[in-house]
Amino acid sequence: MSLNRANIVWTAKQIAGMSKRGRLDFGHIVQRGEVWENTRKSKLIESMMIGYPIPNIYARKHINSEARGDNTYVIMDGKQRLTAIIEYLNDEYELTGIGEVTIDDMSDEPFQYDPNGKKFSELPESLQDVIKDYTVSVMYFDELTFGEEKELFKRLNNGKPLSSKNKMLAECNELERIVDFAKDNELINEMESDKARENKAYVALVMKSWCMLYGEISELSFKSKTFTPIVESAEIADEEYAHIADVFQFMHDVHTMLTDDNEKGVARKLYTETHFVSLLPFAEKYMNKYEDHDECVEKFEEFVIDFFADAPTEYLEAASNAVASNDSINKRNSALAAFLDTYSGAEDADTVENTEEAESAENDGTECMAS
Numbered sequence: 551m552s553l554n555r556a557n558i559v560w561t562a563k564q565i566a567g568m569s570k571r572g573r574l575d576f577g578h579i580v581q582r583g584e585v586w587e588n589t590r591k592s593k594l595i596e597s598m599m600i601g602y603p604i605p606n607i608y609a610r611k612h613i614n615s616e617a618r619g620d621n622t623y624v625i626m627d628g629k630q631r632l633t634a635i636i637e638y639l640n641d642e643y644e645l646t647g648i649g650e651v652t653i654d655d656m657s658d659e660p661f662q663y664d665p666n667g668k669k670f671s672e673l674p675e676s677l678q679d680v681i682k683d684y685t686v687s688v689m690y691f692d693e694l695t696f697g698e699e700k701e702l703f704k705r706l707n708n709g710k711p712l713s714s715k716n717k718m719l720a721e722c723n724e725l726e727r728i729v730d731f732a733k734d735n736e737l738i739n740e741m742e743s744d745k746a747r748e749n750k751a752y753v754a755l756v757m758k759s760w761c762m763l764y765g766e767i768s769e770l771s772f773k774s775k776t777f778t779p780i781v782e783s784a785e786i787a788d789e790e791y792a793h794i795a796d797v798f799q800f801m802h803d804v805h806t807m808l809t810d811d812n813e814k815g816v817a818r819k820l821y822t823e824t825h826f827v828s829l830l831p832f833a834e835k836y837m838n839k840y841e842d843h844d845e846c847v848e849k850f851e852e853f854v855i856d857f858f859a860d861a862p863t864e865y866l867e868a869a870s871n872a873v874a875s876n877d878s879i880n881k882r883n884s885a886l887a888a889f890l891d892t893y894s895g896a897e898d899a900d901t902v903e904n905t906e907e908a909e910s911a912e913n914d915g916t917e918c919m920a921s
Contacts, residue, residue: 627706731794755827832887
């Protein structure tokens, strides 16, 4: 069965207007995520001024049932090109690093013009018109399944260098469910910046968390060569998503308590991915140990504060060098496990001591009453 597709053209002026009305959606589930510098944006605008073609835009059409029934186009390939056009027409950057262009406004002899250092509104009107009237070819698709979108992304980017992160996103078996999982997750919304969420950095966070909670830690490596195959084949059960959500909520509550107690340095560490995923199995141990949620949060906060107050050199080195390697993951896990053993022993001793003191006080009171 062939994909349902069609071709249309947009002028640069139309593109800017559609963006302003919210008809262009750049939040496609897989994006290459690169950011163009001004020189590269300027080269695109130069091509438009001279009349050179630029590559096609690929999009999925979404029928919007709301106001006026306008269609929305989810951009699958061409985000940076469209963004460069929109930003320039909105006067958001000056042109740089391009050559002179010929202006022929029909009223005089053609002449050479240097557009470097100029925003759109500072260009001659005739050159503004050339840019606004420039047409971009768009191929759009109707009613794509999630699997078809992923496959199309891979084919559109065939031969293009993808970062390991974007390759992981394109291949992730659980991508759609992780995106859905992350939508309203408090911890992810707090832990990651808007840019990180846009680039779906949380996919790696969720996958690493799943590995730490359900995998064999002694065999784990987060290096792309070994991690990407795990991501490609992962099948996360509903109850596992539910448990990850519970652990994330617990860590969110611990972070809130750290912040409220003015332990901001430790709070920042907790929300650093390397420390966060390393701590997850130990957070889980606390959750299993204490039935009362508030007590559990308080106890784990104390554990985290005390650990980072004098963290072992081995842990710190493994958290700053080759952090994704199997060796570093296991060194961090071993350091935390060793600390927990001594820490739990101290906690148990304190509990026994407090119980003995309470019993002694109770006995003394009984003896006093008897006398």
